[in-house]
Amino acid sequence: MDKSWAREEAYLILSKVISRGAYSNIEIRKKLNSSGLEKLDKALVTEIVNGTLRNMIYIDWVLSKFSNIKEEKISANIKNILRCGVYQIMFLDKIPDSAVCNESVELAKKYGNIGSSKFVNGLLRNIVRNKETIGYPDKGKLAEYLSVKYSHPAWLVEKWLKDFEDKFTEELMKSNNDVPPLTIRINKLKTNKQEVIDDLEGHGIACSEGLYNEEAVSVRGTSSIESLEIFNKGFFSVQDESSMLVSKVMNPESGSLIIDVCSAPGGKAAHMAELMDNKGLIIARDIHQHKLDLINKACSRLGINIVKTQLFDALSIDKAYIGVADGVLVDAPCSGLGLLRRKPDLRWKKKPDDLDSLSNIQYEILKSASLYVKKGGALIYSTCTLNKNENIEIVKKFLAANDGFYLDNIENLIPQNLYAPDAKEGYLELFPHIHNTDGFFIARLIKR
Numbered sequence: 293m294d295k296s297w298a299r300e301e302a303y304l305i306l307s308k309v310i311s312r313g314a315y316s317n318i319e320i321r322k323k324l325n326s327s328g329l330e331k332l333d334k335a336l337v338t339e340i341v342n343g344t345l346r347n348m349i350y351i352d353w354v355l356s357k358f359s360n361i362k363e364e365k366i367s368a369n370i371k372n373i374l375r376c377g378v379y380q381i382m383f384l385d386k387i388p389d390s391a392v393c394n395e396s397v398e399l400a401k402k403y404g405n406i407g408s409s410k411f412v413n414g415l416l417r418n419i420v421r422n423k424e425t426i427g428y429p430d431k432g433k434l435a436e437y438l439s440v441k442y443s444h445p446a447w448l449v450e451k452w453l454k455d456f457e458d459k460f461t462e463e464l465m466k467s468n469n470d471v472p473p474l475t476i477r478i479n480k481l482k483t484n485k486q487e488v489i490d491d492l493e494g495h496g497i498a499c500s501e502g503l504y505n506e507e508a509v510s511v512r513g514t515s516s517i518e519s520l521e522i523f524n525k526g527f528f529s530v531q532d533e534s535s536m537l538v539s540k541v542m543n544p545e546s547g548s549l550i551i552d553v554c555s556a557p558g559g560k561a562a563h564m565a566e567l568m569d570n571k572g573l574i575i576a577r578d579i580h581q582h583k584l585d586l587i588n589k590a591c592s593r594l595g596i597n598i599v600k601t602q603l604f605d606a607l608s609i610d611k612a613y614i615g616v617a618d619g620v621l622v623d624a625p626c627s628g629l630g631l632l633r634r635k636p637d638l639r640w641k642k643k644p645d646d647l648d649s650l651s652n653i654q655y656e657i658l659k660s661a662s663l664y665v666k667k668g669g670a671l672i673y674s675t676c677t678l679n680k681n682e683n684i685e686i687v688k689k690f691l692a693a694n695d696g697f698y699l700d701n702i703e704n705l706i707p708q709n710l711y712a713p714d715a716k717e718g719y720l721e722l723f724p725h726i727h728n729t730d731g732f733f734i735a736r737l738i739k740r
């Protein structure tokens with residue numbers, strides 16, 4: 293297949309994501325499943341789309357340094373063609389710069405006009421001539437320097453510089469630009485780890501042990517693991533190791549009653565059912581019916597029948613379950629700042645206001661959910677974000693108003709090799725640059 297076609301596909305996906313707010317992972321999957329691209333071309337499309345999105349603030353900074361036309365006067369199509377071009381020039385070795393310039397010019401003729409194609413030609417060739425000396429903004433203005441160098445929005449960099457040490461913030465941002473590992477969770481109800489590894493390796497997929505969880509396997513060399521027969525047979529689920537640790541911290545006993553108040557698409561509910569040997573009852577709730585359907589589909593694939601889905605708003609109180617659950621999981625809707633390396637478009641879709649509104653909802657959900665926990669039962673609060681106001685601050689606020697709960701030492705529930713300095717205090721934080729997992733927060737509270 294012609295490489296230029298792959299790069300045009302990348303530009304079209306990128307335009308949809310940037311200009312029309314589509315989700316990059318969904319658009320990439322849709323396009324690649326329907327196109328006749330070969331494996332290597334698919335990898336190139338994915339790399340250009342995700343790489344451009346990950347590095348967009350830096351790319352726009354480079355463009356602004358060399359463009360003689362103000363950014364707001366450049367049409368969206370031309371801006372996106374330029375962004376793809378600059379990404380390939382600055383970050384990819386495998387495509388000659390001259391080919392990138394020529395193809396960007398052709399795209400500009402097709403999706404712009406002759407005038408804009410001349411502008412693209414001049415601008416990109418100028419960047420190619422100067423690419424070794426472009427550099428970054430002055431390090432003296434640390435927030436601006438980090439924001440441009442690692443392409444994170446300035447408001448987020450400023451926030452993290454307040455919450456964490458400078459070096460910690462830089463390392464976190466750097467690792468957000470890495471391609472994350474793909475991890476699967478073996479379903480012990482149907483198979484064992486070796487059987488899955490043998491099958492995957494037979495398909496040319498490289499496997500290695502997970503870092504922390506015995507049921508985890510890290511896989512490389514595939515973009516379509518969910519199309520394999522053993523996936524359809526329910527032998528495994530795709531899940532990051534951070535998410536697996538939530539169910540470990542719940543530590544549900546076989547035969548127990550668990551209420552998962554924000555459960556779709558059901559990754560943790562299914563994992564808890566596997567840990568419970570499919571015995572007991574897990575009530576899995578969400579406010580979206582179409583998302584509950586995903587849980588039912590996953591459970592039926594995995595051979596799980598103890599998960600009962602219910603459409604229910606976690607902000608409401610269900611009197612039928614007051615004080616009866618052995619465990620309640622609040623895997624709260626959150627700003628998702630722990631997923632920036634997995635979802636490259638998230639960093640510029642989030643706005644600072646989103647964070648404040650979420651923390652109120654999270655607190656209210658935790659308050660309602662706590663009512664279902666029986667004496668001695670566990671209340672787990674988790675998020676996939678790195679924002680203290682949505683994490684430990686929510687737990688502290690809850691404890692200040694509810695002395696019937698206390699934070700429980702989780703040292704014996706988590707793997708020995710997991711760096712978790714706050715485990716004794718009842719919670720843990722995971723960071724991509726420290727743990728090589730998604731960013732996560734998990735706390736375990738017990739009802740007195």
Ligand SMILES: C[S@@+](CC[C@H](N)C(=O)[O-])C[C@H]1O[C@@H](n2cnc3c(N)ncnc32)[C@H](O)[C@@H]1O
Nearest residue numbers: 554555556557558559560578579605606623625
């Ligand atoms: C972080 S996700 C849960 C992920 C899930 N626990 C898993 O492991 O697959 C948060 C979920 O909360 C749901 N949600 C948001 N607000 C809710 C509410 N008020 N009541 C119930 N569910 C809610 C969202 O639809 C979303 O599916």
